[in-house]
Amino acid sequence: MSETDAKLNAVIGMAMSVLPEEIGCDDCFDYFAAYADHLTNGTPVPEPLRMVGSHLERCAFCMEELELLLEAMKAR
Amino acid sequence: MPPTTRGEPESRSDQDWINDLSASGPLREQALTELRAVLVAGLARSLRRFPNDSPLIQDSAQDALVLIVSRIQTYRGDSRFVTWALSIVIRVALSEMRRARWKDVSLDEMSEAGRIPPPVSEASPVNVSYERSQLMEVVRNAIENDLTPKQRDAIQAELGGTPPDEIAKRLGTNRNALYKLVYDGRVRLRQAILRAGWSEDHIRGVLNGK
Numbered sequence: 700m701s702e703t704d705a706k707l708n709a710v711i712g713m714a715m716s717v718l719p720e721e722i723g724c725d726d727c728f729d730y731f732a733a734y735a736d737h738l739t740n741g742t743p744v745p746e747p748l749r750m751v752g753s754h755l756e757r758c759a760f761c762m763e764e765l766e767l768l769l770e771a772m773k774a775r
Numbered sequence: 776m777p778p779t780t781r782g783e784p785e786s787r788s789d790q791d792w793i794n795d796l797s798a799s800g801p802l803r804e805q806a807l808t809e810l811r812a813v814l815v816a817g818l819a820r821s822l823r824r825f826p827n828d829s830p831l832i833q834d835s836a837q838d839a840l841v842l843i844v845s846r847i848q849t850y851r852g853d854s855r856f857v858t859w860a861l862s863i864v865i866r867v868a869l870s871e872m873r874r875a876r877w878k879d880v881s882l883d884e885m886s887e888a889g890r891i892p893p894p895v896s897e898a899s900p901v902n903v904s905y906e907r908s909q910l911m912e913v914v915r916n917a918i919e920n921d922l923t924p925k926q927r928d929a930i931q932a933e934l935g936g937t938p939p940d941e942i943a944k945r946l947g948t949n950r951n952a953l954y955k956l957v958y959d960g961r962v963r964l965r966q967a968i969l970r971a972g973w974s975e976d977h978i979r980g981v982l983n984g985k
């Protein structure tokens with residue numbers, strides 16, 4: 700895929716994935732630790748934290764933070 | 776009389792962390808030392824290319840420690856205390872790495888990196904679908920005409936791979952306000968694309984090359 704095609708796909712993805720209720724990066728961060736604990740423990744993610752999951756699908760930067768956090772948690 | 780030291784760090788409960796970090800004297804000193812070690816170990820594991828004693832790891836752990844102690848009242852107890860503390864040190868370290876990587880890049884350059892260029896020539900190459908180039912024109916038009924200059928810069932900078940903290944800094948705002956700015960821009964783009972007669976199914980078909 701050319702760089703232009705990749706940008707076109709990305710911007711259309713950004714536009715068409717708009718949901719009526721979304722959270723931003725800072726709100727996502729507020730629930731980050733709880734979300735990571737649920738992932739690590741394999742416990743079901745409760746309803747209010749589902750918004751974190753859908754934010755992560757759209758936000759590569761928060762996703763990168765989550766991946767690093769999950770790795771850091773293994774150090775214990 | 777309360778204990779003046781604790782046993783293994785592993786046995787420390789979330790409440791012990793809060794109590795000890797909020798206390799004074801040796802308990803607090805021990806808790807700070809142990810928490811710092813936890814932050815350094817976690818960070819070194821997630822950022823493998825940096826050794827434990829690198830300035831990035833050491834400085835991030837120190838900065839995060841200060842933040843954690845000052846924000847301890849905001850810990851809600853819906854996660855392990857250590858997970859919460861690690862989430863803060865990760866964000867501190869990543870912010871620093873992103874700041875260093877992007878410090879000399881202007882908003883114009885960030886925005887330019889994500890601009891979708893116009894077609895090279897009017898003559899459509901045989902291997903580019905006609906519909907795809909039509910869709911691209913709709914999107915390019917929408918970016919030019921339906922967004923405010925700030926929305927356009929923010930969305931293009933994001934498309935060009937700039938992290939949100941850095942875009943927010945250039946726009947003189949914070950990450951949440953930036954998210955709202957981009958969200959409103961996404962809504963406008965969506966409306967413009969639908970208004971031009973493209974359905975979601977049709978778009979999916981074109982993007983998947985069908």
Ligand SMILES: [Zn+2]
Binds near residue numbers: 723754758760761762
């Ligand atoms: Zn985010």
